Amino acid sequence: MSGGDAWSDVAVEWSRSWGPAARPVHDRLIEVTRLRAGSSVLDVGCGTGEFIAALVDRGAHVSGVDPARGMVDHARSIAPTADIRVESWDALPWPTATFDVVMAVNALQFADDTISALTEARRVTRTGGVVAIANWAERALSDLDEIDAALAAEDGEEPTPDGDLRLPGGLEAVLHEAGLEVVEAGTIDVPWTLDGDAALLRAVLLDEESSDAVSSYREVVLRAAQRFLQEDGRYLLNNTFRFVVGRVPEASDAAPSGEEDVRHDE
Numbered sequence: 001m002s003g004g005d006a007w008s009d010v011a012v013e014w015s016r017s018w019g020p021a022a023r024p025v026h027d028r029l030i031e032v033t034r035l036r037a038g039s040s041v042l043d044v045g046c047g048t049g050e051f052i053a054a055l056v057d058r059g060a061h062v063s064g065v066d067p068a069r070g071m072v073d074h075a076r077s078i079a080p081t082a083d084i085r086v087e088s089w090d091a092l093p094w095p096t097a098t099f100d101v102v103m104a105v106n107a108l109q110f111a112d113d114t115i116s117a118l119t120e121a122r123r124v125t126r127t128g129g130v131v132a133i134a135n136w137a138e139r140a141l142s143d144l145d146e147i148d149a150a151l152a153a154e155d156g157e158e159p160t161p162d163g164d165l166r167l168p169g170g171l172e173a174v175l176h177e178a179g180l181e182v183v184e185a186g187t188i189d190v191p192w193t194l195d196g197d198a199a200l201l202r203a204v205l206l207d208e209e210s211s212d213a214v215s216s217y218r219e220v221v222l223r224a225a226q227r228f229l230q231e232d233g234r235y236l237l238n239n240t241f242r243f244v245v246g247r248v249p250e251a252s253d254a255a256p257s258g259e260e261d262v263r264h265d266e
């Protein structure tokens with residue numbers, strides 16, 4: 001899914017299932033960026049605003065940006081004090097050095113050009129501030145990807161191979177290329193509990209929910225998810241994200257390639 005309209009179409013279901021599921025990612029990014037009350041923060045590709053609401057709760061001054069108006073409308077409804085704009089990675093509508101922290105969760109892969117997007121994130125971050133990115137880890141580390149693989153097989157396809165951003169070292173490499181000094185990286189456990197078959201199907205099929213495809217995919221999803229079914233009728237999917245934090249260096253203190261002192265906490 002890439003277009004703004006497509007994301008707007010799934011905004012309601014996203015806010016019900018996926019947005020809140022990223023809570024462990026939100027908590028970890030708040031921790032590793034050492035965010036404080038009063039910090040100015042931007043969330044890029046903010047979706048339906050769950051992270052923005054959590055940041056507001058921590059006392060931060062929060063802005064958000066997303067090209068999908070339907071997502072932004074929902075974000076504004078749950079975080080009315082935040083400054084949330086309809087735009088994309090390519091042209092963040094804020095002046096240079098506006099923010100202490102710029103974050104993005106599960107959104108960098110939608111930028112037209114990864115390095116340009118991160119360069120733009122660096123531009124709006126003050127010197128000494130940080131850019132923090134979190135994305136899905138490689139497929140082998142997430143139960144959800146087993147279900148995705150079963151859906152691909154149903155269509156006679158292979159699962160989409162892991163892109164570079166999912167692989168160990170992938171996020172570090174692109175931040176470095178965009179001129180950020182990588183200071184920390186690691187993985188985040190993201191357990192996802194779904195309250196029974198209906199919740200599982202809604203979350204997994206998302207954009208297919210209203211189409212005919214849902215009926216043929218239902219059995220595939222339920223069969224693939226069988227081994228994640230708990231005694232209480234809920235499903236538990238153990239998924240994994242990777243994160244990276246990069247500091248905006250003074251013009252003179254950017255480390256030569258390969259000499260950064262990176263903390264890895266996996």
Ligand SMILES: C[S@@+](CC[C@H](N)C(=O)[O-])C[C@H]1O[C@@H](n2cnc3c(N)ncnc32)[C@H](O)[C@@H]1O
Binds near residue numbers: 018045071105
């Ligand atoms: C997978 S969702 C993640 C939403 C939110 N960050 C979360 O974790 O719940 C991806 C989001 O990226 C947005 N997006 C797509 N293309 C984008 C672009 N070029 N620039 C910024 N955001 C984009 C989508 O509209 C969508 O809201």
